Amino acid sequence: MPSFSLDTFLQNAVVVHFPVGSAIIPNNDKGFCQLVKAVKQLNDEYVVSRMLVARGSASPDGNERTNGRLSHLRARAIAKTLSKYIALPDSCIDEQYALEDYECLRWLLQSERDKNLPHRSQIINLIDKHQGNAQETKRALQQLDGGKAWKMLLRHYFPELRASRVLLYVSKKGDKTNTPQGVPSQTGNDNTPLGVPSDLQSDGKQRTSENVATLDSSECIRDSLQKSSEANIPLGVPADLQSAGNQRTSSERASLNVKTNVLYDLAMFIPQYGWAPTPNLSLEYLPSSGHITPVVEIIWSPWRSDSRNKTWIVHNILLEGRYYWDASAFTGHYFSAYANMGAYDIQFSKSKGWLSDKWSKNYGLGLGWGYVKRFSPSSRWKWEANAAFGYLHSRYDGYHAAEDWAENGNTYFDWHDNPADYRRYKSVLNYWGITRLGISVSCDLL
Numbered sequence: 530m531p532s533f534s535l536d537t538f539l540q541n542a543v544v545v546h547f548p549v550g551s552a553i554i555p556n557n558d559k560g561f562c563q564l565v566k567a568v569k570q571l572n573d574e575y576v577v578s579r580m581l582v583a584r585g586s587a588s589p590d591g592n593e594r595t596n597g598r599l600s601h602l603r604a605r606a607i608a609k610t611l612s613k614y615i616a617l618p619d620s621c622i623d624e625q626y627a628l629e630d631y632e633c634l635r636w637l638l639q640s641e642r643d644k645n646l647p648h649r650s651q652i653i654n655l656i657d658k659h660q661g662n663a664q665e666t667k668r669a670l671q672q673l674d675g676g677k678a679w680k681m682l683l684r685h686y687f688p689e690l691r692a693s694r695v696l697l698y699v700s701k702k703g704d705k706t707n708t709p710q711g712v713p714s715q716t717g718n719d720n721t722p723l724g725v726p727s728d729l730q731s732d733g734k735q736r737t738s739e740n741v742a743t744l745d746s747s748e749c750i751r752d753s754l755q756k757s758s759e760a761n762i763p764l765g766v767p768a769d770l771q772s773a774g775n776q777r778t779s780s781e782r783a784s785l786n787v788k789t790n791v792l793y794d795l796a797m798f799i800p801q802y803g804w805a806p807t808p809n810l811s812l813e814y815l816p817s818s819g820h821i822t823p824v825v826e827i828i829w830s831p832w833r834s835d836s837r838n839k840t841w842i843v844h845n846i847l848l849e850g851r852y853y854w855d856a857s858a859f860t861g862h863y864f865s866a867y868a869n870m871g872a873y874d875i876q877f878s879k880s881k882g883w884l885s886d887k888w889s890k891n892y893g894l895g896l897g898w899g900y901v902k903r904f905s906p907s908s909r910w911k912w913e914a915n916a917a918f919g920y921l922h923s924r925y926d927g928y929h930a931a932e933d934w935a936e937n938g939n940t941y942f943d944w945h946d947n948p949a950d951y952r953r954y955k956s957v958l959n960y961w962g963i964t965r966l967g968i969s970v971s972c973d974l975l
Contacts, residue, residue, distance in 0.1 A: 539636050542584070542694035543567075545607060549691065550595070550858045550903075552602035554610060564695060568614045580621045583607040584694045586630035588687035589667050592909055593628060594784050594973060595858045598817070599691075600626040607693040629663045630690045631656045637686055648678040786813040786859075788913065788971030793828070801877040805832070805841045813851070815859050815973070822859060824849040828871070838879045838930050844888075845871035851899070858903075860911065865897040867917065867965075876928075882940060883956075885925035890954055895919015895964050901971075909973040917965035924954035 545554060545561045554561055585604030587596035604624040612622070627633065635656045638649055651673060659666040671679045793807040811826040828845040847869035855861045870892045876882035885891050897917030904910045927943035944951045 535632060536636060538582075538584075538696060539633060539694065542696045544689075545693045545695065546688065547599075547603055547691045547693070550591070550599070550860060551855055552599055552606050553855060554606050564611075565614065568611060568697070580623060580698045581608065581611060581615075581617055582623050582625065582696045582698075583611075584625040584627060586627040586633060586690050586692060586694070588683075588690040589629040589631065589634075589663070589670075590683055590687055591858075592973070593663070594909075596628045597626070598858060600628050600630075602818070603691075603693045607695055611695075611697075629667070631660075631663070631666055633690055633694075634682070634686060637689060647681070648673060652678060652682070783817045784815040785974045786815055786911075786971050787811070787974055788813065788911075788969045790967040790969045792966060792968050799841070801881070802839060802841060802875075805830070807841075807843060811969070811971075813971075820853050822851045822853065824851060824865075826869075833874075838876060840874050840876035840882065842874040843871065844873065845869055849897075853901075860901045860903060863899050863901065865899065865915075865917070866895070867897065867919070868892070868894040873925075876930075876940075879930040882928040882930070883925050884928055885923055885954070887954070890924040891922070893919055893921040893964060897965060899967075911971045911973075913967070913969040913971060915965065915967045915969070916963065918962065919964040921958070921960040921964055923958040923960075925956050925958065926953055927956060 543560050543564045545564065546558055547553070548555065556562075583604040585600040585602070585607070587599040587603075589596070591599070601624075604626060608622050608624055611617075635653055638646065638653055652670065655669045655673065656666060659669060670682065673679065788811045790809050790811070793809045795806060797805045797807050799805045807828055807830040809826065809828045811824055813822050813824045815822055824847075826845075826847040826849065828843055828847075830841055830843040832839075832841040834840070847867055849865050849867040851863045851865045853859050853861065853863045870888050872886050872888050872891060874882075874884050874886065895917045896919065897915055899913055899915030901911055901913045904912065928940045929943060930940055942951065942953075
């Protein structure tokens with residue numbers, strides 16, 4: 530029975546490339562266009578009755594969480610897109626994930642065209658030495674020749690790893706063959722080919738009557754299909770690819786992002802008050818899939834100076850929902866909707882002060898836009914710019930400082946009639962306009 534190694538898979542697979550940090554298939558990608566064209570041709574003369582293997586991968590320059598998300602979504606994007614053209618049950622679609630695809634990098638370096646590449650043998654030896662330990666492999670490659678080897682890989686080889694590699698098993702119409710109903714789980718025996726049904730392993734004669742053809746990259750480049758009725762190709766997933774499946778849990782892992790708005794922290798300047806640093810903290814939950822993330826923001830400013838008649842006490846809690854245009858790494862453009870409640874005590878001078886100490890008297894809502902970008906592809910740290918337009922409602926009391934004879938720090942409400950007739954929260958503010966501006970720094974914690 531013929532066996533399929535990873536080398537064989539990489540040689541025959543169709544390669545669909547993705548932009549950095551994205552899992553959206555480019556419409557003009559040569560491999561994708563040729564793949565769709567070939568699949569349409571298959572539908573004319575073949576019935577897809579075997580299996581689709583989509584191996585999503587990412588380059589090592591990103592961090593582990595991002596690479597896991599990208600490899601997972603890239604494989605899924607190919608499977609979902611091809612399902613529009615061919616009829617395959619879920620049991621016959623196998624998505625594989627390679628978070629940091631050093632196996633493919635090694636295969637590329639071993640190709641004939643790269644025999645004279647500087648550091649070629651050293652890079653291959655380091656990949657072999659640290660096999661199974663992605664962090665040590667990355668660290669060793671980054672240190673090789675003072676980082677020159679890493680820069681060469683980043684420029685010439687990492688774009689080839691930001692991809693999905695696809696292999697499709699098909700059979701001719703009218704063939705009466707037993708289609709496997711799924712991929713068996715790993716048995717733990719490294720010498721046993723995985724992904725091949727046990728009944729086919731026990732008796733090779735059961736496969737001799739099957740007429741199976743593969744769709745490979747060379748066929749796509751020629752815009753034609755090699756229809757071989759004599760090819761006896763094992764059904765399922767090549768054994769060497771099963772190792773990538775062990776990384777699925779980390780690729781689906783959710784994360785938590787913590788951020789602070791440095792405009793509030795450092796650059797907040799209020800006319801008639803002056804510099805008003807406003808401590809703030811936001812937490813954003815980044816799910817394992819989807820475009821939507823929830824955010825909670827807390828502002829807690831405690832500043833008060835009775836001697837200067839200056840007060841900047843602002844408490845606010847905001848809940849926000851974001852929709853990222855590109856959900857592969859939760860970076861790039863996003864749109865948001867928010868609602869908030871708060872309380873405040875603000876004083877500019879002896880004669881100007883405003884107090885609203887009940888949270889139910891102050892609320893707002895609005896819509897916003899933002900843009901997120903990592904400081905570097907492999908960094909957990911990001912910067913973010915955002916703005917929002919919305920509505921703010923507040924009921925408050927104006928006040929002024931006490932007379933000179935009164936105890937320092939006391940204040941009076943702005944009311945000059947009978948004190949018994951005074952009712953609080955009679956002053957009302959209804960504001961429409963820009964409600965949020967931010968330049969934030971954030972970090973992915975998980």
